[in-house]
Amino acid sequence: MLFSWQQRASIHGSDCDLSCFCQMASSNIRYGEGVSREIGMDLQNLGARNVCLMTDRNLSHLPPVKAVLESLSKNGVKYKVYDNVRVEPTDTSFKEAISFAKKDSFDVFVAVGGGSVIDTCKAANLYACHPDADFLDFVNAPIGKGKPVTGALKPLIAVPTTAGTGSETTGVAIFDYEPLKAKTGIASRAIRPTLGIVDPTHTLSMPERVTANSGFDVLCHALESYTALPYNQRSPCPPNPINRPAYQGSNPISDVWSRHALNVVAKYMKRAVRDPEDLEARSSMHLASVFAGIGFGNAGVHLCHGMSYPIAGNVKTHSAMGYNVDHPLVPHGLSVVLTSPAVFNFTAPMCPERHLDAAEILGADIRQVKRADAGAVLADTLRQFLFELQVEDGLRAVGYNDDDIPALVKGTIPQERVTKLSPREHTEEDLTELFAASMKLY
Amino acid sequence: MLFSWQQRASIHGSDCDLSCFCQMASSNIRYGEGVSREIGMDLQNLGARNVCLMTDRNLSHLPPVKAVLESLSKNGVKYKVYDNVRVEPTDTSFKEAISFAKKDSFDVFVAVGGGSVIDTCKAANLYACHPDADFLDFVNAPIGKGKPVTGALKPLIAVPTTAGTGSETTGVAIFDYEPLKAKTGIASRAIRPTLGIVDPTHTLSMPERVTANSGFDVLCHALESYTALPYNQRSPCPPNPINRPAYQGSNPISDVWSRHALNVVAKYMKRAVRDPEDLEARSSMHLASVFAGIGFGNAGVHLCHGMSYPIAGNVKTHSAMGYNVDHPLVPHGLSVVLTSPAVFNFTAPMCPERHLDAAEILGADIRQVKRADAGAVLADTLRQFLFELQVEDGLRAVGYNDDDIPALVKGTIPQERVTKLSPREHTEEDLTELFAASMKLY
Numbered sequence: 001m002l003f004s005w006q007q008r009a010s011i012h013g014s015d016c017d018l019s020c021f022c023q024m025a026s027s028n029i030r031y032g033e034g035v036s037r038e039i040g041m042d043l044q045n046l047g048a049r050n051v052c053l054m055t056d057r058n059l060s061h062l063p064p065v066k067a068v069l070e071s072l073s074k075n076g077v078k079y080k081v082y083d084n085v086r087v088e089p090t091d092t093s094f095k096e097a098i099s100f101a102k103k104d105s106f107d108v109f110v111a112v113g114g115g116s117v118i119d120t121c122k123a124a125n126l127y128a129c130h131p132d133a134d135f136l137d138f139v140n141a142p143i144g145k146g147k148p149v150t151g152a153l154k155p156l157i158a159v160p161t162t163a164g165t166g167s168e169t170t171g172v173a174i175f176d177y178e179p180l181k182a183k184t185g186i187a188s189r190a191i192r193p194t195l196g197i198v199d200p201t202h203t204l205s206m207p208e209r210v211t212a213n214s215g216f217d218v219l220c221h222a223l224e225s226y227t228a229l230p231y232n233q234r235s236p237c238p239p240n241p242i243n244r245p246a247y248q249g250s251n252p253i254s255d256v257w258s259r260h261a262l263n264v265v266a267k268y269m270k271r272a273v274r275d276p277e278d279l280e281a282r283s284s285m286h287l288a289s290v291f292a293g294i295g296f297g298n299a300g301v302h303l304c305h306g307m308s309y310p311i312a313g314n315v316k317t318h319s320a321m322g323y324n325v326d327h328p329l330v331p332h333g334l335s336v337v338l339t340s341p342a343v344f345n346f347t348a349p350m351c352p353e354r355h356l357d358a359a360e361i362l363g364a365d366i367r368q369v370k371r372a373d374a375g376a377v378l379a380d381t382l383r384q385f386l387f388e389l390q391v392e393d394g395l396r397a398v399g400y401n402d403d404d405i406p407a408l409v410k411g412t413i414p415q416e417r418v419t420k421l422s423p424r425e426h427t428e429e430d431l432t433e434l435f436a437a438s439m440k441l442y
Numbered sequence: 443m444l445f446s447w448q449q450r451a452s453i454h455g456s457d458c459d460l461s462c463f464c465q466m467a468s469s470n471i472r473y474g475e476g477v478s479r480e481i482g483m484d485l486q487n488l489g490a491r492n493v494c495l496m497t498d499r500n501l502s503h504l505p506p507v508k509a510v511l512e513s514l515s516k517n518g519v520k521y522k523v524y525d526n527v528r529v530e531p532t533d534t535s536f537k538e539a540i541s542f543a544k545k546d547s548f549d550v551f552v553a554v555g556g557g558s559v560i561d562t563c564k565a566a567n568l569y570a571c572h573p574d575a576d577f578l579d580f581v582n583a584p585i586g587k588g589k590p591v592t593g594a595l596k597p598l599i600a601v602p603t604t605a606g607t608g609s610e611t612t613g614v615a616i617f618d619y620e621p622l623k624a625k626t627g628i629a630s631r632a633i634r635p636t637l638g639i640v641d642p643t644h645t646l647s648m649p650e651r652v653t654a655n656s657g658f659d660v661l662c663h664a665l666e667s668y669t670a671l672p673y674n675q676r677s678p679c680p681p682n683p684i685n686r687p688a689y690q691g692s693n694p695i696s697d698v699w700s701r702h703a704l705n706v707v708a709k710y711m712k713r714a715v716r717d718p719e720d721l722e723a724r725s726s727m728h729l730a731s732v733f734a735g736i737g738f739g740n741a742g743v744h745l746c747h748g749m750s751y752p753i754a755g756n757v758k759t760h761s762a763m764g765y766n767v768d769h770p771l772v773p774h775g776l777s778v779v780l781t782s783p784a785v786f787n788f789t790a791p792m793c794p795e796r797h798l799d800a801a802e803i804l805g806a807d808i809r810q811v812k813r814a815d816a817g818a819v820l821a822d823t824l825r826q827f828l829f830e831l832q833v834e835d836g837l838r839a840v841g842y843n844d845d846d847i848p849a850l851v852k853g854t855i856p857q858e859r860v861t862k863l864s865p866r867e868h869t870e871e872d873l874t875e876l877f878a879a880s881m882k883l884y
Contacts, residue, residue: 242487
């Protein structure tokens with residue numbers, strides 16, 4: 001049975017009185033072409049004496065890392081480089097980075113890379129500043145203990161080189177927990193970067209499929225946060241503000257970011273994917289990634305992200321085009337977007353206006369559409385969008401079949417931190433149907 | 443002679459290479475009905491032992507202050523109240539508040555009120571934490587010395603009770619410097635509140651004219667920041683990020699906020715003014731004030747604000763409707779909006795598209811309008827908007843005549859910190875004409 005948002009509000013009723021508010025927080029963001037070349041001055045201003053710079057092997061030879069290292073040298077800032085970050089990090093790869101960070105007494109952390117690098121660097125900073133903590137202490141429940149972070153961390157400057165993650169704006173770090181083959185993460189405002197340096201020239205290094213997949217992450221951040229359960233209907237609602245989750249439901253502040261990011265995706269994403277030299281389009285997508293990051297970093301994501309974690313975590317042999325890695329991989333943005341037509345078809349009845357609004361922004365003509373058809377219209381719009389961007393034809397095309405669905409459902413259950421922000425409550429049967437409907441898209 | 447933005451860019455040329463970036467920063471903002479009732483927990487979480495609560499005499503008996511004080515008592519937080527804040531503060535009233543703050547060892551500051559209260563509290567926190575500084579040390583040049591703030595301040599929680607100032611989001615504190623009869627201020631990211639608590643129920647206390655005038659402040663924050671000189675054409679451009687001004691010119695991030703705030707003003711301001719019980723409209727304007735605050739707090743304002751300071755500072759006998767104060771007063775929002783038709787008519791040639799865009803958002807039909815008429819169309823749209831909100835008919839209606847223009851121009855000259863963000867360069871003759879054109883509006 002479906003409840004509208006208004007009905008849900010009255011059901012949750014007194015739970016929510018006075019204890020669900022929305023709070024906007026984001027890293028400081030600096031944006032401009034060439035802006036990463038001044039990071040050495042920022043580090044000097046911070047009084048940095050020993051900087052830990054994290055990146056990955058591919059990036060370590062590319063212009064973004066080169067620009068940052070030149071700026072450090074020019075400003076006489078001492079640093080050590082850790083370039084062993086794993087694309088789609090795991091608990092093992094997190095622990096290696098943490099061990100590197102613990103061995104030295106770093107006073108500032110710098111992450112140059114995509115979400116994998118920035119997330120790894122957040123974890124390294126967190127555990128280097130809490131040397132006695134067990135790794136699972138700060139990991140989200142139910143996999144970890146979800147303890148609140150109380151100690152102070154070192155400043156972290158994030159320099160994103162993909163236009164997708166939004167990790168430079170958020171207090172979230174995601175990894176594969178190998179023992180359970182499930183993605184989980186750490187979520188705390190304490191690990192949010194101090195400053196995000198958004199230099200659009202960096203995205204010119206991105207291969208076409210990386211541009212596409214990271215763009216899909218932006219698309220889903222925007223769509224999921226815009227349709228997430230409203231902030232005043234979330235439960236439980238801890239009365240003390242310090243105990244509230246980072247993901248607090250859609251709200252009037254996150255809505256501004258989510259809708260704006262969606263507009264930019266609609267206008268620029270196809271150009272950014274097709275032409276690596278289109279600086280206007282790639283710059284716009286880079287900023288859209290920041291905007292969507294601030295949106296979802298406060299509102300949260302829901303089913304596409306919750307279901308994406310087992311899709312990425314259970315990967316068998318799929319080899320991702322455009323990614324120079326030595327392991328099978330369903331890139332994060334791809335794992336998120338493949339279920340999006342099914343998911344938004346499912347969630348639409350709870351807030352059809354928002355689903356129609358999103359479909360219209362993405363180019364659908366909704367003038368004659370009934371509210372009851374909002375889900376189908378948004379799903380069709382998304383399928384068309386994905387088809388034009390030559391996305392793999394559903395979960396089957398990345399190596400899954402119907403026999404895998406129980407494992408995928410099982411891997412989604414622990415993702416309650418995000419899935420509970422779905423505007424529509426769901427059962428295991430619902431998840432089964434959503435995975436089944438995502439096997440083939442076109 | 444007029445230059446387009448593109449021409450200006452090439453004129454400033456190499457000045458700006460690599461040294462003009464945009465940076466987004468804002469206080470954390472928490473929003474919701476009743477949210478101010480949890481401030482006691484926030485103070486407990488901060489470990490506050492001795493709180494300095496600042497407000498003004500009128501507010502000290504009204505529900506917003508009562509709600510905050512009850513929450514402090516309920517959570518066992520010790521505090522002292524300073525309720526002697528002057529509406530439209532002066533150097534004298536700032537110094538009295540500073541002296542109060544210095545006498546005790548406060549560990550957290552709380553401001554409950556409009557811009558005057560929040561700005562006074564920022565100054566009190568700043569100088570209490572720099573007890574050896576001269577008052578003019580941190581005041582903007584050329585009136586003060588404009589020294590950068592290097593020491594750490596105490597946390598400041600701002601609880602705005604008007605929907606206008608946006609002061610809860612910015613690092614700016616404005617006051618009348620009586621020796622020169624000119625407004626000036628302190629601008630530093632260091633004085634930005636730690637947290638803004640935006641409780642829309644507070645705005646139900648606002649009298650009609652206070653709602654109107656504070657709404658005009660929002661309107662002008664949005665219009666001025668949206669049309670401000672672009673961030674990459676500002677000069678001088680200090681190469682070290684730490685020396686960049688808080689007001690950095692319009693940019694892709696501030697644009698999101700400015701345009702959104704303008705949309706909300708267009709949709710809700712008239713309802714909010716006319717019906718004090720219209721919680722949806724008053725809530726929306728309260729959030730618009732935050733949005734515009736983040737926009738102008740990063741991009742800056744320009745001529746309406748620069749010219750408003752002598753309009754407010756030279757007030758003779760005007761008694762402001764709806765304000766319970768014992769001195770002549772041109773309320774800030776009114777002093778800002780009275781020149782807006784003349785100002786935007788003047789600035790339009792530099793970026794006609796943005797002026798047309800603003801006119802359209804405010805309800806004008808721009809389909810047949812030529813770019814050359816953008817200024818006239820926006821000016822007419824603003825005059826109509828002000829007329830419908832029963833705004834005083836120009837500077838003459840608040841006590842000025844043509845003989846006052848030289849003093850008003852003279853008072854605008856020291857406001858270069860903001861006026862230099864005007865997209866169009868201007869001479870004293872231009873300012874004279876702008877004041878003359880603002881004597882009568884309808």
